[in-house]
Amino acid sequence: MEVLTNPCSDVSARPLHAAFDALRHMRRHSGRLEDIAAIRSALKDKDPAEGLAAALAHVVGHEPQLVELLRDAVIADLQRTSGNLFRGWCVVGA
16 A cells, blocks of 8 residues: 555654554454554544545455455444444445
């Protein structure tokens, strides 16, 4: 995933980089609570969330296992803890 070209400010880049690290870990292992928390943190603010979405758009076609893990672990966790916020959303490639 392309981290260096993302235009986030330094403050916004911290949660984005942590989310990228979590995604790299998740590609090799199942999602840990720390990984889910890092991705969740990046989704709290507009700039890191947009950066994460842009990066994921580049890899969804090449990383079907990662997409499945994001769907099953991260999005499921967000749905449980965020109520109806994600009702009606679908995951590309799922």
